[in-house]
Amino acid sequence: MINKKNILLAAVIFPAVMAFGQQYGGMWIPTELNEKEMKSMGMKISAKQIFDPSKPSIKDAVVQFDGGCTAEIISPKGLLLTNHHCGYDNIQSHSTVENDLLADGFWAKNMGEELPNPGVTVDFVLDIKDVTGQILGNTANLDAKQAEQVIKNNIDVVSKSFKTEPHQKVVIRPMYYGNKYYAYIIETFKDIRMVGAPPSSIGKFGSDTDNWVFPRHTGDFMMFRIYADKNNKPAEYSKDNIPYKPKHFLPVSIKDKKEGDFTFVFGFPGRTTEYLPSVAVEKIRSEIDPAMIDVRDVALKTLDEKMRTDQATKIKYASKFASVANYWKKWKGEVEGLTKSDAVGKKQRYEQSLMAKNPQVKTTLDEFNRLYSEQAPYALSRAYYSEVIRNAETLSLANNYFSFANAVEAGKMDAKTLENFKNRLAEVYKNYDPELDAKVTAKVLALYANRVKPEFLPAGFDQYKDVNRNLQTIEELSKNSVITGRGTFNGATAYSGLDKIFADPNALVQNLKNDPLMKLFTTMRENYLGKTDGKYAEYQKQIDVLQKKYMAQQMETDKDRTFYPDANSTLRVTYGEVKGSNPKDALYYGYQTHLSGVMEKYVPGDYEFDVPKKLIDLYNRKDYGIYKNSTGDVPVNFTATNHTTGGNSGSPALDANGNLIGLNFDRQWEGTMSDINFDPRFSRNIMVDTKYILFIVDKYADAKWLLNEMKIVK
Numbered sequence: 149m150i151n152k153k154n155i156l157l158a159a160v161i162f163p164a165v166m167a168f169g170q171q172y173g174g175m176w177i178p179t180e181l182n183e184k185e186m187k188s189m190g191m192k193i194s195a196k197q198i199f200d201p202s203k204p205s206i207k208d209a210v211v212q213f214d215g216g217c218t219a220e221i222i223s224p225k226g227l228l229l230t231n232h233h234c235g236y237d238n239i240q241s242h243s244t245v246e247n248d249l250l251a252d253g254f255w256a257k258n259m260g261e262e263l264p265n266p267g268v269t270v271d272f273v274l275d276i277k278d279v280t281g282q283i284l285g286n287t288a289n290l291d292a293k294q295a296e297q298v299i300k301n302n303i304d305v306v307s308k309s310f311k312t313e314p315h316q317k318v319v320i321r322p323m324y325y326g327n328k329y330y331a332y333i334i335e336t337f338k339d340i341r342m343v344g345a346p347p348s349s350i351g352k353f354g355s356d357t358d359n360w361v362f363p364r365h366t367g368d369f370m371m372f373r374i375y376a377d378k379n380n381k382p383a384e385y386s387k388d389n390i391p392y393k394p395k396h397f398l399p400v401s402i403k404d405k406k407e408g409d410f411t412f413v414f415g416f417p418g419r420t421t422e423y424l425p426s427v428a429v430e431k432i433r434s435e436i437d438p439a440m441i442d443v444r445d446v447a448l449k450t451l452d453e454k455m456r457t458d459q460a461t462k463i464k465y466a467s468k469f470a471s472v473a474n475y476w477k478k479w480k481g482e483v484e485g486l487t488k489s490d491a492v493g494k495k496q497r498y499e500q501s502l503m504a505k506n507p508q509v510k511t512t513l514d515e516f517n518r519l520y521s522e523q524a525p526y527a528l529s530r531a532y533y534s535e536v537i538r539n540a541e542t543l544s545l546a547n548n549y550f551s552f553a554n555a556v557e558a559g560k561m562d563a564k565t566l567e568n569f570k571n572r573l574a575e576v577y578k579n580y581d582p583e584l585d586a587k588v589t590a591k592v593l594a595l596y597a598n599r600v601k602p603e604f605l606p607a608g609f610d611q612y613k614d615v616n617r618n619l620q621t622i623e624e625l626s627k628n629s630v631i632t633g634r635g636t637f638n639g640a641t642a643y644s645g646l647d648k649i650f651a652d653p654n655a656l657v658q659n660l661k662n663d664p665l666m667k668l669f670t671t672m673r674e675n676y677l678g679k680t681d682g683k684y685a686e687y688q689k690q691i692d693v694l695q696k697k698y699m700a701q702q703m704e705t706d707k708d709r710t711f712y713p714d715a716n717s718t719l720r721v722t723y724g725e726v727k728g729s730n731p732k733d734a735l736y737y738g739y740q741t742h743l744s745g746v747m748e749k750y751v752p753g754d755y756e757f758d759v760p761k762k763l764i765d766l767y768n769r770k771d772y773g774i775y776k777n778s779t780g781d782v783p784v785n786f787t788a789t790n791h792t793t794g795g796n797s798g799s800p801a802l803d804a805n806g807n808l809i810g811l812n813f814d815r816q817w818e819g820t821m822s823d824i825n826f827d828p829r830f831s832r833n834i835m836v837d838t839k840y841i842l843f844i845v846d847k848y849a850d851a852k853w854l855l856n857e858m859k860i861v862k
Contacts, residue, residue, distance in 0.1 A: 177720065179276050193806045198412075206398070217416075217798040225392075227371060227373055232348075235372065239345050240463075240467050241265070242263055243463065251349075274333040284329065328713070349758050356756065358756070367840055399861050402839045411726055412723035417722075439535070440535050506704070523684060532595075537672075542588075586619075725788060742783055788832065815832065
């Protein structure tokens with residue numbers, strides 16, 4: 149006899165198991181790849197060819213670029229490829245109004261013209277070791293607080309047990325919310341020089357309008373070079389350094405792609421939270437993301453008003469605007485994607501399946517519901533405060549000066565620390581417009597005063613609810629403030645003489661105590677710390693402990709699911725196939741865009757969709773050389789089902805044979821929720837086609853000397 153109750157339960161559970169149990173997606177530790185599955189999808193090389201600590205492998209050509217992006221080596225002379233947006237700050241730092249490399253691009257004609265970039269680093273991962281037993285071995289019967297201290301001590305001991313050279317380090321990172329630990333042996337190079345960058349009209353084509361969306365037509369790439377000492381070892385910048393000779397470099401393929409081709413992406417994804425309970429996802433979708441979007445929306449609109457009409461402001465604020473806009477749009481797509489993919493419902497069904505197998509899971513989930521519900525008002529207050537302080541640069545400056553004052557009064561402001569502080573401020577003031585930012589500050593303060601519950605605001609904060617009054621009030625405060633560079637101290641301003649401003653740190657601290665903007669920031673900060681921060685952190689600590697338990701329960705209970713750890717800026721491999729998408733009813737995106745699409749979007753003089761004359765000429769003459777595909781056009785961007793996130797910017801997209809076929813730079817807007825809920829229906833990563841990269845280097849930049857370094861697969 150068929151039990152109807154069992155049929156009903158299966159109907160609820162089976163879709164959840166299928167949604168989570170399939171291997172479409174995932175950010176896999178490269179020492180733990182599912183080689184069998186990868187080969188079943190079309191991979192021709194072995195897992196050892198991807199990652200092998202004992203001999204050259206693909207991992208020796210993949211680096212973390214400047215702590216945030218990924219890059220890859222594409223020649224035996226250390227030529228490095230990454231995204232235009234990853235090196236944007238470096239292009240900006242070499243730009244002036246008279247020599248605007250952002251607008252005009254830059255291409256060295258030989259190695260002697262390559263530009264140094266102080267402070268920029270690249271990290272190689274030499275090896276990865278599972279050290280879980282050594283880190284957790286003596287913590288089994290300890291409470292959370294005791295275990296935390298023992299784990300910290302164990303990490304220190306295990307880190308020191310590895311033999312490393314001076315330019316190497318050992319980093320031990322938790323995985324699966326602290327249920328496992330891995331050690332990464334890392335080697336850092338510090339002499340990184342800029343080789344070439346297309347103009348922003350190519351490298352940033354589509355700018356903010358096209359950011360996170362497809363169809364896309366962006367040449368988001370640029371080149372650097374790694375330099376080493378005469379022994380091929382890492383070294384500080386020196387004219388005597390020579391190009392680094394890598395253990396492995398990536399051949400560059402210009403073969404045509406077709407839908408269904410196997411592809412994998414190697415890189416350093418930043419952060420994902422795939423294993424959260426449904427209640428957490430719902431809070432993100434309906435409360436936290438919308439709050440952060442609101443603040444950035446106000447800041448971006450205010451900046452954009454002036455950037456559109458003033459070229460100097462456009463250059464000065466280009467990097468900041470791009471940074472603010474990046475996650476503003478990402479969060480908007482995340483909210484829509486979580487809703488459309490029914491992420492909360494899917495997780496709830498999965499939770500039901502876990503509880504059916506393991507009743508202890510219900511206790512855990514009930515506790516999650518309590519903790520997240522009680523934390524919610526503090527979390528919302530935190531979201532608004534953090535975004536206001538981050539996006540009103542005037543308040544961010546006040547935060548810096550606040551830290552300075554504390555260090556002085558604590559006797560911790562020595563000469564070296566002071567010099568570093570002045571250098572940081574000089575960089576801020578170089579790209580800061582106090583009058584413009586006064587408007588930003590005034591508008592986001594009004595939003596803050598109106599959106600945050602009164603019990604979380606400072607006394608008397610109602611005065612900031614009126615935007616128009618704020619514009620006048622904050623402007624007056626800004627005019628008389630030392631921290632904006634408009635007020636004077638010791639006969640100087642922050643613009644005219646930082647050395648004079650900081651000549652007497654103690655006297656400056658006393659002045660700051662009366663600074664009107666410093667008083668405003670201090671009031672907001674002390675109120676936030678007193679009413680929000682502590683309670684939020686208290687709940688979050690309990691949530692983190694519970695998340696570790698829940699992660700262990702998922703892994704113990706769901707034997708049909710192969711788990712991978714959430715991204716945490718460590719080296720990962722993700723694999724999928726070249727594929728278009730059908731994000732909405734009757735809407736289909738093909739997997740590839742072309743140069744003809746660039747020209748279709750072309751708007752003369754537009755700051756997002758202008759096209760350089762030389763590129764127009766190449767298009768009109770159809771001077772495509774070997775870079776056209778079977779349709780007679782030059783491929784520009786393409787999409788695939790690789791599971792990527794922030795940090796994968798600049799990651800190599802490789803074919804079945806390990807050849808470079810694209811440069812990862814974005815995700816499709818409808819799938820940005822993949823940080824929380826990867827859904828193969830909507831989740832696509834977007835890449836610059838190597839044909840377009842080489843076409844620009846060859847035909848547009850006339851930099852054939854760089855092509856001569858590469859191994860090009862035709």
